[in-house]
Amino acid sequence: MSLTFRSPGMAGSRTAAAEDAGNYAAGRPLPVRLLKLLSHVLPGERLKTAFYLGCIDLPRRMVRDALFAFYRFDHVYAALRQFGAEYTGGASILEFGTSDGYAFAKLLYATRYLGLESRIAVHTFDSFEGMPPPADEKDREWIAGDDWVAGEFKGRYEALQDYCRKRGYRNAHVHRGRFDQSIDAAVLASLEQHPPILIWVDCDYYSSTRTVFERLIDRIPNGCILYFDEFDNLNYGSRLTGEARMVHEINHGLFGENTELVLDPRLSLHSRRIYRFVRVPPNRMLTLRRGENTSTRVRWRGDGSPLP
Numbered sequence: 001m002s003l004t005f006r007s008p009g010m011a012g013s014r015t016a017a018a019e020d021a022g023n024y025a026a027g028r029p030l031p032v033r034l035l036k037l038l039s040h041v042l043p044g045e046r047l048k049t050a051f052y053l054g055c056i057d058l059p060r061r062m063v064r065d066a067l068f069a070f071y072r073f074d075h076v077y078a079a080l081r082q083f084g085a086e087y088t089g090g091a092s093i094l095e096f097g098t099s100d101g102y103a104f105a106k107l108l109y110a111t112r113y114l115g116l117e118s119r120i121a122v123h124t125f126d127s128f129e130g131m132p133p134p135a136d137e138k139d140r141e142w143i144a145g146d147d148w149v150a151g152e153f154k155g156r157y158e159a160l161q162d163y164c165r166k167r168g169y170r171n172a173h174v175h176r177g178r179f180d181q182s183i184d185a186a187v188l189a190s191l192e193q194h195p196p197i198l199i200w201v202d203c204d205y206y207s208s209t210r211t212v213f214e215r216l217i218d219r220i221p222n223g224c225i226l227y228f229d230e231f232d233n234l235n236y237g238s239r240l241t242g243e244a245r246m247v248h249e250i251n252h253g254l255f256g257e258n259t260e261l262v263l264d265p266r267l268s269l270h271s272r273r274i275y276r277f278v279r280v281p282p283n284r285m286l287t288l289r290r291g292e293n294t295s296t297r298v299r300w301r302g303d304g305s306p307l308p
């Protein structure tokens with residue numbers, strides 16, 4: 001209607017429409033306007049597309065990945081450094097699912113590199129028979145049916161023991177057997193002196209993960225880091241299956257309403273793999289070197305600017 005009013009006739013309508021289109025283009029963000037300009041300069045759809053993929057999409061993804069892609073060992077050093085700096089006494093790292101010891105070797109070396117070998121015991125648990133068959137529909141991959149195959153990831157127990165001996169890792173403990181048997185009374189008792197500060201779950205199945213938590217739940221101190229290696233991978237991290245299912249069940253009261261796994265976004269980055277254990281009250285706590293809180297603590301008022 002307003003087109004006819006401003007400029008009667010077909011020619012007038014076209015002018016107004018062109019004006020509107022011009023306004024719309026001008027309202028777009030600067031990068032989009034620059035791309036539009038480039039699109040006018042580059043000949044042909046094929047060249048335009050190749051330019052976009054090679055010069056825009058690829059570098060953008062590389063920068064994003066460099067900043068936010070999750071790497072499995074960053075948080076190990078962060079956790080150990082925090083423990084070394086803030087807490088006293090002994091502690092342990094527990095890994096469930098050893099296979100050939102790829103991660104175990106790196107966990108052990110982290111304790112050596114940071115001078116914590118004498119304080120931190122590193123335990124790893126595996127049947128050394130490879131993946132068992134799925135025990136539950138929540139163990140299975142439901143996107144294309146690409147399930148783990150029985151025997152997959154079978155590791156070499158004796159060779160791993162040799163590796164630890166040769167490198168003189170006196171804090172290494174390799175436990176062979178199904179979790180329901182290998183997480184035994186002796187292991188649980190050892191956690192009194194060495195409470196877990198990092199539990200590394202890499203047994204892939206919901207059913208195996210559930211066994212781990214059923215055995216350990218009363219021995220996990222508050223603040224302990226729980227790392228789920230397969231969280232985002234199985235069925236896109238659906239709460240219906242795998243390790244993600246375990247987190248969902250715990251957070252919906254499986255072990256009581258007072259127990260929660262809290263996502264740690266600083267350590268997890270863009271993944272949902274790392275949680276902190278919290279149970280109130282009462283639960284085991286770690287011992288601080290020096291507490292932050294005193295009755296004389298106060299932040300004195302400064303000026304009103306946002307600068308500290």
Ligand SMILES: C[S@@+](CC[C@H](N)C(=O)[O-])C[C@H]1O[C@@H](n2cnc3c(N)ncnc32)[C@H](O)[C@@H]1O
Pocket residue numbers: 096097098099100101102103104125126127128129130131132152153154155177178179180202203204205208211
């Ligand atoms: C993906 S692999 C572990 C990979 C390993 N963390 C690494 O760094 O290479 C999973 C392992 O979990 C073990 N596993 C799964 N369920 C188990 C159970 N219920 N008891 C013992 N071992 C189990 C399998 O034997 C397999 O070696």
